[in-house]
Amino acid sequence: METLVTEIAPDVYRLSTYVEDADLLFNQYLVDAEEPLLFHCGLRALFPLVSEALNRVVPLERLRWITFGHVEADECGSLNSWVTAAPRARVAHGRMGCLVSVNDMSDRPPMPLEDGQVLDLGGKRVRRIETPHVPHGWDAGLMYEETTGTLLCGDLFTAVGNAPPLTEREIVGPALAAEDVFGATCLTADTAPVMHRLAGLEPTTLGLMHGPAYTGACGAALRDLASAYAERFARSVERGTARPGP
Template identity: 80%
Template sequence: MNSWLAAAPRAEVAHGAMGCIVSVNDMADRPPRPLSDGEVLDLGGKRVRRLETPHVPHGWDAGVMYEETTRTLLCGDLFTAIGNAPALTESEIVGPALAAEDVFKASCLTAETAPTMRRLAGLGPTSLGLMHGPSYTGDCSQALGDLASAYEARFTDSLRK
């Protein structure tokens, strides 16, 4: 991040307000721009909207970006997968995400996990930009809904134990 800031003197780091408070303020050479939930940045032809998703998939400072002009949801650690994959896929991504969750147990499963993911599905994204897996261009709302249902079932099962 600081190398990018050094190379681009007018650039600024933007993150959710909580993320700025808990980490970015301490790490960035220049003060970051805290974004509120729903705030839109115009990047000159592209518009990204910050969406707060506390603890989804993990961390109280969690959030995603939604690029409005292409309807691309930048998912962060949602749909993490293990192993090699093509850069772009229409193949099923929920199964690999659940398999990775079985290994890492990295997602916070709370009463708010599934509703938060369903809110993201309601955006009607046409592609999902995954941090740890291929970008996905299948039925994005369905994939988000299916992962939400699987996590909801796991959360409900954990209450019975």
């Protein structure tokens, strides 16, 4: 295996490892600024590969922020490895996730982030957007880099297989095909409205965790996936198996 580094927007880097046994891409994102930020820590087993890749862009000791979307092994399994390697970095996560999990998990006390809170990195600004249960996880949230219009969207649009680093090809179909396999998305009455709010940002780039970075019509893709999920939720209501919402 190898971890490939691609600049998907000015000073925003995708660190991507294809794991053949799982037939999945595992991506982390580095926002390079005066205070560099890592979004997603990755699996513990991938830490040597991913940290070496990050070190090719910025020295590990310069890393100042470690963040992730929600508590799951591929998002924060290697958290404490990063904490050890980057002595000046602060761990940051949503307030709920800190209370429920990260206060106990992290060897370095985390900074709880509020919905809409912005971290000024010096040349880049990342905003925490709370998305409970979207696509899954009580503590789920995303990061939006305001200066480049890059939405680091975690498990949204998850697709199986390897892929090029950047694409303008349609990503909704592959996401729905993966959903048929994994059933990983929490389909509730709030799922589509949350995604429509994300679409309202009109991002220029989507940083997927499991798939290529997308540079096509990002707002339209979010709305189309939201509509597809709304249809699936409606069918579950008809069957009597729906969740009303958080």
